[in-house]
Amino acid sequence: MTKTTAKPATEPTPQQIEQLTRAFERFTRKFKVAEAAAAADNALNALDAQTLVFIGDNPGCLMGDVARYLNVAMTTMSSAIDRLVKKALVERRRPEDNRRSVALTATDQGKGVIADQVAGYRAACQMMLRSLDPTERNELIRLTEKIADNET
Numbered sequence: 001m002t003k004t005t006a007k008p009a010t011e012p013t014p015q016q017i018e019q020l021t022r023a024f025e026r027f028t029r030k031f032k033v034a035e036a037a038a039a040a041d042n043a044l045n046a047l048d049a050q051t052l053v054f055i056g057d058n059p060g061c062l063m064g065d066v067a068r069y070l071n072v073a074m075t076t077m078s079s080a081i082d083r084l085v086k087k088a089l090v091e092r093r094r095p096e097d098n099r100r101s102v103a104l105t106a107t108d109q110g111k112g113v114i115a116d117q118v119a120g121y122r123a124a125c126q127m128m129l130r131s132l133d134p135t136e137r138n139e140l141i142r143l144t145e146k147i148a149d150n151e152t
Contacts, residue, residue, distance in 0.1 A: 034124035052106060059105045091104070
C-alpha cells in the first residue's frame with residue numbers, strides 16, 4: 001500500500017497578487033467611505049470609531065483589552081479613550097471588585113454612534129453584494145471567511 005501525500009499549494013503568481021491588490025484597494029475604499037461618512041457625523045477618526053465599536057461590543061472591557069485587539073500602544077489607546085470620554089461617547093467606571101482598574105462602557109449617545117457605524121458597514125456590504133448573483137454572494141462570503149479565519 002502506497003501512502004499518498006497532499007499536493008502542496010502553489011504560490012500565487014505576481015499577476016494574481018497585483019490583481020487582488022487592486023481589487024482590495026477598491027474594496028477597502030468602499031468601507032473607508034462608509035466609515036468616514038458615519039464618523040464625520042460624529043467627528044471621529046478611524047481609531048476612535050474602531051475603539052468605540054469594540055467597547056460597545058465588550059461593555060466593561062479594560063483599556064488594555066481594546067489596545068490589544070486594535071494592536072496599538074497603550075499611550076495611543078489612552079488618547080483615544082480620552083477623546084471618546086470628552087465627547088460623552090464612553091464612560092469610565094471603577095469596578096467594585098478591582099478599584100485599580102477602569103472599565104469602559106459606551107454611553108447611550110455612544111451606542112447611537114455605534115449603530116451609525118454598523119449601518120454604514122452594512123450599507124457598503126449590501127452595495128458590494130448586489131453586484132453578484134446569489135451563488136457568487138455565498139462563494140464570496142465563504143472565501144472571505146476562510147481568509148479571515150486563516151491564522152498564518
